[in-house]
Amino acid sequence: MDTEILARIQFAFTVSFHYIYPPLSIGLGLLLVVFESLYLKTKNEEYHQLAKFWTKIFALTFGIGVVTGIVMEFEFGTNWAVYSRYVGDVFGSALAAEGIFAFALESGFLGVLLFGWNRVKPWVHLVSTIGVFLGSMFSAIWIVVANSWQQTPAGYHIVGKGMHARAEITDFWAMVFNPSSVDRLLHVWLGAFLAGSFLVLSVHAYYLVKGKHVAISKRAFKIALIVAMVFSLGQLFTGHHSAEGVAKNQPAKLAALEGHFDAKAPADMYLLGWVNKEKQEVTGLKIPGGLSWLLHYDTKAPVVGLNAFPEKDRPSQVNAIFQFYHLMVAIGMTLIGLTVWGSFLLWRGQLYNKKWMLWAFVFAVFLPQVANQVGWFAAEMGRQPWVVYGLLRTSDAFSQAVSDNQILFSLILFLMVYALLFFLFIYLLTKKIKHGP
Amino acid sequence: METFLGIDYPTWWFLVVGGLFSGYAILDGFDFGAGAWHLFFKKEQSRRIALNAIGPVWDGNEVWLVIGGGALFAGFPVLYATLLSAMYTPFMLFLVFIIFRAIAIEFRSKEEGKLWRKTWDICYSVSSIMLAFLLGVVLGNVLQGIAIDEKYQYQGTGFFEFLNPYALMTGCTTLALFMVHGAIYLLLKTEGRLYAKLTLLLKRAIIGFMVIFGITSLYTLLYIPHLSDDFKSSPGLFIVPVLTFLSIANVPRLASKKNYGYAFFFSSLTIGFLLVLVAIELYPTLLISTLNPQYNIDVYKAASSTKSMGIMLIFVAIGAPLVLGYTIFVYKTFKGKVKLDEHSY
Numbered sequence: 001m002d003t004e005i006l007a008r009i010q011f012a013f014t015v016s017f018h019y020i021y022p023p024l025s026i027g028l029g030l031l032l033v034v035f036e037s038l039y040l041k042t043k044n045e046e047y048h049q050l051a052k053f054w055t056k057i058f059a060l061t062f063g064i065g066v067v068t069g070i071v072m073e074f075e076f077g078t079n080w081a082v083y084s085r086y087v088g089d090v091f092g093s094a095l096a097a098e099g100i101f102a103f104a105l106e107s108g109f110l111g112v113l114l115f116g117w118n119r120v121k122p123w124v125h126l127v128s129t130i131g132v133f134l135g136s137m138f139s140a141i142w143i144v145v146a147n148s149w150q151q152t153p154a155g156y157h158i159v160g161k162g163m164h165a166r167a168e169i170t171d172f173w174a175m176v177f178n179p180s181s182v183d184r185l186l187h188v189w190l191g192a193f194l195a196g197s198f199l200v201l202s203v204h205a206y207y208l209v210k211g212k213h214v215a216i217s218k219r220a221f222k223i224a225l226i227v228a229m230v231f232s233l234g235q236l237f238t239g240h241h242s243a244e245g246v247a248k249n250q251p252a253k254l255a256a257l258e259g260h261f262d263a264k265a266p267a268d269m270y271l272l273g274w275v276n277k278e279k280q281e282v283t284g285l286k287i288p289g290g291l292s293w294l295l296h297y298d299t300k301a302p303v304v305g306l307n308a309f310p311e312k313d314r315p316s317q318v319n320a321i322f323q324f325y326h327l328m329v330a331i332g333m334t335l336i337g338l339t340v341w342g343s344f345l346l347w348r349g350q351l352y353n354k355k356w357m358l359w360a361f362v363f364a365v366f367l368p369q370v371a372n373q374v375g376w377f378a379a380e381m382g383r384q385p386w387v388v389y390g391l392l393r394t395s396d397a398f399s400q401a402v403s404d405n406q407i408l409f410s411l412i413l414f415l416m417v418y419a420l421l422f423f424l425f426i427y428l429l430t431k432k433i434k435h436g437p
Numbered sequence: 438m439e440t441f442l443g444i445d446y447p448t449w450w451f452l453v454v455g456g457l458f459s460g461y462a463i464l465d466g467f468d469f470g471a472g473a474w475h476l477f478f479k480k481e482q483s484r485r486i487a488l489n490a491i492g493p494v495w496d497g498n499e500v501w502l503v504i505g506g507g508a509l510f511a512g513f514p515v516l517y518a519t520l521l522s523a524m525y526t527p528f529m530l531f532l533v534f535i536i537f538r539a540i541a542i543e544f545r546s547k548e549e550g551k552l553w554r555k556t557w558d559i560c561y562s563v564s565s566i567m568l569a570f571l572l573g574v575v576l577g578n579v580l581q582g583i584a585i586d587e588k589y590q591y592q593g594t595g596f597f598e599f600l601n602p603y604a605l606m607t608g609c610t611t612l613a614l615f616m617v618h619g620a621i622y623l624l625l626k627t628e629g630r631l632y633a634k635l636t637l638l639l640k641r642a643i644i645g646f647m648v649i650f651g652i653t654s655l656y657t658l659l660y661i662p663h664l665s666d667d668f669k670s671s672p673g674l675f676i677v678p679v680l681t682f683l684s685i686a687n688v689p690r691l692a693s694k695k696n697y698g699y700a701f702f703f704s705s706l707t708i709g710f711l712l713v714l715v716a717i718e719l720y721p722t723l724l725i726s727t728l729n730p731q732y733n734i735d736v737y738k739a740a741s742s743t744k745s746m747g748i749m750l751i752f753v754a755i756g757a758p759l760v761l762g763y764t765i766f767v768y769k770t771f772k773g774k775v776k777l778d779e780h781s782y
Contacts, residue, residue, distance in 0.1 A: 077517045088513075105763065108763030108764060115771065116770055401519075401590045402522050410525075431548075
């Protein structure tokens with residue numbers, strides 16, 4: 001295999017694995033803050049127990065998130081040297097800001113969060129928990145800003161030519177608030193809250209089904225359910241806003257998301273479907289003119305299709321992008337259905353009697369994870385063939401000095417280590433859950 | 438070129454990156470060192486105490502690596518790209534060991550089983566040793582220079598070219614230095630039999646470090662003459678090696694008096710001084726090309742734009758006191774000898 005493909009596989013694999021954990025840390029962080037604040041306010045020992053129990057699971061996700069994150073930072077230099085030279089001036093500053101303003105905060109206070117229960121006053125402990133949570137939220141800001149700049153570059157100019165061409169920053173705040181940053185950040189934050197709250201829902205639903213730790217689980221379930229409902233509904237808005245942004249700023253990506261080829265025709269919206277790239281058609285269940293209506297409130301309004309772009313400037317994996325995007329949307333809708341229905345049953349006082357509903361929550365833990373993953377797949381594959389949209393092609397960005405054997409070697413190494421890591425994570429998580437709060 | 442207090446931005450950033458790497462070496466240095474000793478402790482209780490000595494801080498220490506890496510990427514993207522792609526294999530190994538080490542620390546305490554704990558103990562210690570060693574190996578390659586061409590591309594051949602004699606020597610030096618540093622840290626955090634054992638281990642480590650450091654220094658002077666050019670041209674700089682030597686000599690002196698607080702200060706200072714020596718030997722060059730001096734990457738060729746550097750210097754001005762603040766808070770919270778409780782590893 002050639003170096004470019006291997007480098008892409010390695011990056012895709014390491015970043016996807018990494019992305020299992022930070023959303024859990026952010027989401028669990030939010031719930032830790034809630035549990036601990038409630039403990040401080042009510043002095044109810046059950047909240048204290050919840051905070052301690054979930055801190056242990058938080059530590060597991062946080063630790064793996066950190067080490068797999070360090071890998072990402074270094075892979076820019078090792079595998080994407082041309083990219084790093086090209087964007088360092090802009091992208092690097094966002095990454096450095098993440099280290100100084102976010103990562104230092106979360107890791108600094110982490111020690112107190114994990115080991116400080118008996119050493120500091122309860123309110124100092126809460127402040128540390130909030131520090132860790134805010135740090136993880138800030139991390140998301142800078143990482144999403146850096147990635148969004150790749151999607152919709154702003155606040156820069158290009159200097160130099162050929163080998164020495166590079167982007168230099170001209171306006172820092174324009175770079176930070178590039179056209180897609182805010183929409184995407186909100187979408188990512190909410191996705192993280194859902195990942196965390198659904199883990200809490202899953203574990204406590206399991207306890208409730210089994211009739212263990214019932215009182216404490218009812219408390220935790222209720223809080224997590226409210227969080228999950230609010231944010232899954234919120235995701236509808238951030239998702240819609242993001243799609244509008246993509247239509248405006250990355251029309252080729254939007255066309256790929258919906259499998260829309262005709263350059264100037266109105267576009268349908270598919271609930272599910274299959275894209276035939278050769279025939280340029282989608283077969284499936286659709287709302288005619290749905291996409292046109294969603295973007296322009298007019299079913300006849302034309303939407304830019306893939307054929308408006310030269311073959312070499314548009315994403316090639318249209319069907320995959322379509323499927324990932326539609327899976328994300330479908331899961332989003334499922335989460336709304338599940339949380340609204342669950343809340344309704346809770347309000348009626350019937351939830352805890354309905355075992356099948358609780359079982360649904362036990363297994364729903366995978367849904368936000370899958371949605372987070374495929375959402376990113378759609379976002380990143382939709383940006384192709386560019387690594388920086390419209391500026392630098394992925395095929396030009398990888399390290400020339402590294403051989404395919406070296407990448408293959410490290411890829412196999414990472415596959416093995418991450419497989420082991422994942423196995424151990426699941427093993428220890430299960431053990432902690434069995435042990436209970 | 439834009440200056441601040443008469444010093445140009447790339448030089449300022451060189452100082453910032455140098456400061457961050459020194460901070461990283463001092464902080465993760467002692468926990469790598471502590472990890473390197475781990476298998477020397479035979480009793481489960483001792484191993485737990487040693488592990489909990491670094492428990493609340495090792496993750497915070499690694500922040501310096503992330504910030505240092507980010508600062509290098511942002512400030513000197515050309516260097517970041519060239520160095521990391523040229524040193525591909527050692528960096529990948531570094532990443533794998535850093536993962537193993539973290540999960541070993543995190544997972545060890547989660548099971549009671551003897552085999553389980555033994556496996557993670559070995560993982561933890563071997564990773565710590567390899568990480569300390571690999572840092573030195575990369576440093577050795579940087580000092581010696583690597584084969585980069587006019588396009589800043591590595592032209593080296595072979596998977597294991599990074600393992601040359603000089604790099605092996607600097608790798609061992611770093612490991613020995615961190616083991617001294619780590620032993621002193623553990624002495625500050627332990628008591629009783631473990632403390633007595635560490636007193637002995639520290640003595641041996643200091644002797645080991647002196648010998649390896651002596652050999653490496655001699656080799657540097659004899660075979661890598663370009664590294665002493667700066668000192669020959671401006672003799673005033675000799676004050677730095679003299680101070681370094683005094684600082685090193687102070688460590689066994691204070692250790693024999695069992696004044697480990699100050700000894701830790703001086704082992705930290707030694708790491709700092711050694712990196713200042715490295716900085717003087719290199720500056721203004723960051724990466725020496727063994728193919729042609731014209732292809733050397735210096736701070737000006739490697740630097741980001743003035744605008745970008747200015748922004749990041751503001752970041753540092755705001756961020757550094759914050760980072761320092763929480764670091765002090767954490768170390769203060771956990772100061773004193775290790776006491777195991779239900780939240781310990």
